[in-house]
Amino acid sequence: MSEKVLMKGNEAFAEAVIRGGVRFYFGYPITPQSEIPEFMSRELPKRGGAFLQAESELGAINMAYGCGAAGGNGFISSSSPGIALMQEGMSFLCGAEVPVTLLNVSRGGPGIGSIQPGQADYNQVTRGGGNGDYRIPVFAPASIQEAVDILYEAPAIADRYRNPVMVLADGLMGQMMEPVTLPEAKHAFTSEEISTAKPWALSGSEKGTRSVVKSLRLQPEVLEQHVEHLFEKYAVMEKELERVECEGLEDAEVVFVAFGTMARLAKEAMELLEAQGIKAGMIRPISLWPYPYKAFDAISDKTKAVISVELSMGQMLQDINLGVKGRVPVKLIHRVGGMLPTSLEVVEKTKKILEEVR
Amino acid sequence: MATTKLFFAGSGGQGVLTMGQMLTYAAMYADMNATWLPSYGPEMRGGTANCTVVISPEKPVSCPLIYEADDVVVMNLPSLIKFESLVKPGGNLFVNSSMIEQKATRDDINVYYVPANDIAMQLGNARTANTVMLGALMSVSPVVPEAMVHKIMEKTFSGRKAHLLDINKTALHAWETRK
Numbered sequence: 001m002s003e004k005v006l007m008k009g010n011e012a013f014a015e016a017v018i019r020g021g022v023r024f025y026f027g028y029p030i031t032p033q034s035e036i037p038e039f040m041s042r043e044l045p046k047r048g049g050a051f052l053q054a055e056s057e058l059g060a061i062n063m064a065y066g067c068g069a070a071g072g073n074g075f076i077s078s079s080s081p082g083i084a085l086m087q088e089g090m091s092f093l094c095g096a097e098v099p100v101t102l103l104n105v106s107r108g109g110p111g112i113g114s115i116q117p118g119q120a121d122y123n124q125v126t127r128g129g130g131n132g133d134y135r136i137p138v139f140a141p142a143s144i145q146e147a148v149d150i151l152y153e154a155p156a157i158a159d160r161y162r163n164p165v166m167v168l169a170d171g172l173m174g175q176m177m178e179p180v181t182l183p184e185a186k187h188a189f190t191s192e193e194i195s196t197a198k199p200w201a202l203s204g205s206e207k208g209t210r211s212v213v214k215s216l217r218l219q220p221e222v223l224e225q226h227v228e229h230l231f232e233k234y235a236v237m238e239k240e241l242e243r244v245e246c247e248g249l250e251d252a253e254v255v256f257v258a259f260g261t262m263a264r265l266a267k268e269a270m271e272l273l274e275a276q277g278i279k280a281g282m283i284r285p286i287s288l289w290p291y292p293y294k295a296f297d298a299i300s301d302k303t304k305a306v307i308s309v310e311l312s313m314g315q316m317l318q319d320i321n322l323g324v325k326g327r328v329p330v331k332l333i334h335r336v337g338g339m340l341p342t343s344l345e346v347v348e349k350t351k352k353i354l355e356e357v358r
Numbered sequence: 359m360a361t362t363k364l365f366f367a368g369s370g371g372q373g374v375l376t377m378g379q380m381l382t383y384a385a386m387y388a389d390m391n392a393t394w395l396p397s398y399g400p401e402m403r404g405g406t407a408n409c410t411v412v413i414s415p416e417k418p419v420s421c422p423l424i425y426e427a428d429d430v431v432v433m434n435l436p437s438l439i440k441f442e443s444l445v446k447p448g449g450n451l452f453v454n455s456s457m458i459e460q461k462a463t464r465d466d467i468n469v470y471y472v473p474a475n476d477i478a479m480q481l482g483n484a485r486t487a488n489t490v491m492l493g494a495l496m497s498v499s500p501v502v503p504e505a506m507v508h509k510i511m512e513k514t515f516s517g518r519k520a521h522l523l524d525i526n527k528t529a530l531h532a533w534e535t536r537k
Binding site: 004006031032115143171172175176177178179261264265267268271340342343344345 | 379382383386391392393394395396398418419420421422423424425426
């Protein structure tokens, strides 16, 4: 096990994807994740890779499309409005089955919004803003160590399914520092290895067969077959990529549902409530798509309310309701615009909610 | 041992973010769990800066955000006005009395007036004011082992900065010695 190091979230994220095999970065600076392109511009050239600052977010995602089509392990990072600009590219990447690792260090919206932390990208990243039937797995880590572990694994997940993979962190995680253990660097594919590792890629090899990577399929029966194929793949992803952490559900009077930094806030609220004699549990979805609906089956008869703690107007409520299936009242504790609740605020609001539902 | 929540505030250039980082590094070297969270955004460009440090000796840090702090350091007047209320009852407030003439108003907390800049000037380097303050904090609230603070200082003040190591180690005890 290597030694623990203290790293700023954004720098740890960047180091983790490099160690996970990424050698190509495309991006455009945006707060609160600009340390990532800064880190990549310094590190990638030293490690046999390339850093490219695009002219815009649209340019960046399409460069990653080209890189992925040629078999390279590409990485894109941005923040909410920048991710919005990339949605067209994400649809194209899914249609053409091109693997890319994406990181969204989210901030307040709508529009250019604010640069402070936000989670109102939930619908954008789980439902997608691009056209057509497609899915992108989304992981929402709650600590820098968890983010490092997921980002390290993400390029391999993207390759395995030939699909983009997204990690959703919030601005707070990007800016904070926490001790982390970095995993050993994986071997990154050389150009020579790509033609065997990724036979579908446009690797320019002399293998004698023609590879085609595209999302255009003009014949309806061909496109229908292709979309059906994509959804067979997404069904496998739903089985294999679902991740969740549950705590104290058995005898919980109230169950929090939260992801990312808000899960840590809810965790502290649980401790404070427990000290006051109120037993709280938590469902922490780590994968936002596939969403861990089944975890909600473990909510006990003792539970009087399920509360989403979010930095949005309740974008996750729809998924929570699909999991709860009307068995327990579902409530919301939230702040938006870059404002952050305190754990004490969550405790007070939870007590009010419990009075209402009793 | 319980979790300790600390908060450092001042103006840009006073070393408030560094103070918090030093403690976070020291906590990590001591195999404790810790988080360091800075304020970020336009206020850091020429205005006030602050950071929150949470140190938990055994279990992982639940939450890097705080609603009250065990120890608060204020390096300038706007920070005193804004963050005196953050100290939890019975907690400690460290006021940089070289820069702040005003007194704290609460009587349910312990207030320590530390002339950090004056002590730093007497030591011969005005820029050690933040280390003087960190030392004052640690003498009252020994949240991390001093040896681990020395370890991060030895890493920070090496090479071109090696000549700053001794004065910083001295600065760490300067307020206590002066009392």
